[in-house]
Amino acid sequence: MTSAVAKLASKTAGVPIDGELAALFTPIRREQRVDEVRSAEYTPFPRTRADQTPRRGFTRDVSPLGMCLGVDVPEQIGALLRIEVKRLDGQPIGATIGRVVWCQPTRDGRYWIGLDLLCEPDGIQSKWHRRLLKGQD
Numbered sequence: 237m238t239s240a241v242a243k244l245a246s247k248t249a250g251v252p253i254d255g256e257l258a259a260l261f262t263p264i265r266r267e268q269r270v271d272e273v274r275s276a277e278y279t280p281f282p283r284t285r286a287d288q289t290p291r292r293g294f295t296r297d298v299s300p301l302g303m304c305l306g307v308d309v310p311e312q313i314g315a316l317l318r319i320e321v322k323r324l325d326g327q328p329i330g331a332t333i334g335r336v337v338w339c340q341p342t343r344d345g346r347y348w349i350g351l352d353l354l355c356e357p358d359g360i361q362s363k364w365h366r367r368l369l370k371g372q373d
Contacts, residue, residue: 269297269298269299270298271296271297272295272298273294273295275292275321276292276293276319276320276322277319278293278307278317279317279318281318290320291308291309293305296348301353302351302352302353303319304348305349306342306348307346308347310339310349311347311349313337313338314336315335315336316334316354317336317351319331319333333354334351334352334354335351335354336350337352
């Protein structure tokens with residue numbers, strides 16, 4: 237971050253920004269996203285209590301290194317989640333571990349969470365992940 241951007245960020249902390257200024261604070265995407273809506277279940281990782289039952293959500297988009305989930309409950313930035321993506325018939329495709337990098341409320345009271353995938357989902361270039369990115373499963 238340049239010093240000018242850092243100064244602006246410190247002066248505007250908590251102040252909504254839009255337009256050209258928003259582009260200064262938007263990270264550069266390293267890979268292309270694929271719009272793919274799938275059912276998903278997720279739990280904290282590692283699970284430490286029996287009452288940490290799976291929560292349900294859905295994917296909005298996926299990329300080789302991340303995904304966006306629509307969820308009912310906000311998640312803490314930095315939290316680790318085990319995410320299991322489902323096929324259209326509800327059967328699991330595969331699972332991965334992701335770190336929450338952002339959480340944003342929606343107008344309907346739900347949340348979008350952005351995840352960095354930390355480990356290979358059964359091998360990040362595994363069949364299920366490649367097929368999901370291509371929309372084939």
